[in-house]
Structure formats: structure tokens, C-alpha cells
Amino acid sequence: NTKPAVTVIGLGPMGRAMAGAFLDHGHPVTVWNRTASKADELVARGAIRAATIGEALGAAELIVLSLTDYDVLYALLEPVAEALSGKVIANLTSDTPGRAREAARWFAERGARQLTGGVQTPPTEIGNPEASIFYSGPEDVFAAHRDTLAVLSGTDYRGADPGLAALYYQLQMDLFWPSVVAYVHALAVARANGITAAEFEPYALSMLKTVTEGIGYVSARIDSGEYPGDLERLAMGEASVRHVVHTAEEAGVDSSLPSAVLDAFRRGVAAGHGEDSFTSLVEVFAKGTV
Ligand code: NDP
Missing domain, CATH: 1.10.1040.10 (N-(1-d-carboxylethyl)-l-norvaline Dehydrogenase; domain 2)
Structure with a gap:
């Protein structure tokens, strides 16, 4: 197998879809999740279940993070920070641009480089090249891993500032939530x-x-x-x-x-x-x- 190995940490609906897409494209995939049973189906399809998060970090250069938020990220990675050196962190966890920049610095201090991601698609669209994920961070790092990340969706590189992918994502959400909730409100008036x-x-x-x-x-x-x-x-x-x-x-x-x-x-x-x-x-x- 000549395809680069990938580690996916965080197996909510999104992380499971992402790990599945990497498996479908023949990448060696190592997974870790707090609730280990969420990896069962992926393991049956060929993923390797890491026993510890440190082992998961050791299994690939490219680490995909799909966590609830950045508080979870720090809680999980702080205790194993020495294992981050040399890693590329595709941080596909949603949060604010400020927190994405802060995390990029945090990873840099530990010898890792972060690509921030802003996932614009539901888990069901992962694997569809028509779907899109925003990326930002060092351009050379993005270029080196673009082909692997393209397995997940179309890649929309926004620039070197690590906050940009998070910013574009939040701008989309700023538009999305009031719009759909406005529809729900109109329907409440209709129903009444x-x-x-x-x-x-x-x-x-x-x-x-x-x-x-x-x-x-x-x-x-x-x-x-x-x-x-x-x-x-x-x-x-x-x-x-x-x-x-x-x-x-x-x-x-x-x-x-x-x-x-x-x-x-x-x-x-x-x-x-x-x-x-x-x-x-x-x-x-x-x-x-x-
Ligand atoms: P979930 O919140 O369902 O799951 C994310 C992961 O975080 C799980 O693996 C969960 O572990 C882990 N986690 C949460 N709290 C802790 C904790 N205290 N300690 C250790 N692990 C923890 O998220 P999704 O999979 O739905 O989404 C992941 C990311 O993708 C989020 O940032 C979300 O905003 C983004 N996203 C999601 C979309 C969607 O439609 N789902 C769409 C676009 C973006 P455990 O299984 O053990 O609970």
C-alpha cells in the first residue's frame, strides 16, 4: 500500500464518516475514541484500533481531529503532548477563529503543525468531491497533504492564517442558523x-x-x-x-x-x-x- 497512513481521533458521526472514507480509498487508518466501541464497525472494515491516544499519534504523520470542541482537544492531547512532535494536525474540530489561531500556536510549541479545517457538510456527504471543507494554515503543509484530505471532500484552501478556515465556517453558520430558524418561526406562526x-x-x-x-x-x-x-x-x-x-x-x-x-x-x-x-x-x- 503506497497511500499515506492516517490517524483519526474522535469518532462521532463525523469522525466515523471520515475514517470510513479513508478506508474506502485504501489508506491505512488508525482510530482512537474515548468510547472505544464506536470504532467497532471501522475495525471490521480494516481500521486499526489504537489502545491509547499516544499509540494513535504514533501511527501516522497526518492526524485528523474530529472532536466536539477545543476544550476536548486540549483535555485529550495535553497529557500526551510529547507525542505531537513532527505531526501534521488536520484539526477539523469546529470553534472560533481565535481559538483556531491559539491552537495553531499550541501545536507549534509542541513541534506540530496545524491545518485548520471548517467542515461545511454533514457526515453523509463525506466522501463526495462535490462537498467542501475549508482549510487554512501553512501552504506547504496543505499542499503536502491535499491529496489525502481530498478523499473527504473538495478542499477549499483559504490562506495561511490558521483562523481563516474557522472564520469562513462561522460566517456560513452565521447565515445558516438564523435562516433556518426564521423558517421554523414562520412555520410556528403558520401552525398557530x-x-x-x-x-x-x-x-x-x-x-x-x-x-x-x-x-x-x-x-x-x-x-x-x-x-x-x-x-x-x-x-x-x-x-x-x-x-x-x-x-x-x-x-x-x-x-x-x-x-x-x-x-x-x-x-x-x-x-x-x-x-x-x-x-x-x-x-x-x-x-x-x-
Ligand atoms: P460529536 O460531538 O458527536 O463527537 C465528537 C467526538 O468528541 C466523539 O468522539 C466524542 O467521544 C468526543 N468527545 C466529546 N467530549 C469528550 C471528552 N470530554 N473527552 C473525550 N472525548 C470527547 O461530534 P460530531 O462527530 O458530530 O462532529 C465532530 C466535529 O465536526 C465537531 O467539531 C462539529 O462541529 C463538526 N461538524 C459536524 C457536523 C455534523 O453534522 N455532525 C457538520 C459539520 C461540522 P465519545 O464518542 O466518547 O463521546
């Missing part, structure tokens, strides 16, 4: 009015298409720093969001989510952006909460 999700779904898709088509409009205004209110005005948006809040309240549904949006509109109007586009809210957000 006797309308099922299935009945509303085609209209949701139509609205999301409008949102998608409007992305370029938003980006252009924000990058130019000019927010002309020629097509829509923030003051109009404020009235519109107030109606959304009142519609939820009429239905007896919690209105805290649209109320947070209404609050941003109000602060924008108070800051003198009433005649500007709603994209001027970027200036309100940039100032933090006052």
Missing part, C-alpha cells in the same frame, strides 16, 4: 393559524429564491459602502418587520426573533439611515450593541 409546513413550503421556497437572487444586490452595496434607498428604504423595512412581529403576537407566537430584527431597524433609523437601503444595517452592526 392552522397551516401546515407542507402547505407553506412552496411559498417558502419561492421566498428563498428571492433572497438568493438578492444576494448580489446586498454584496455590491456593502462592498461599496453606499446604501442608496432608491429601491427600498430602511424606514419602509421597519414598518414591514413591525407587521411581522404583530402577526406573530396576534397568533400568540413568541415574537423575540423578528423583534431582534425590528430592534436593528429601529437603531438604523435612529442613526439617520431611514432613507437608506436596509443594507445600511451593516453600519449599525459594526458599531456593536449600544
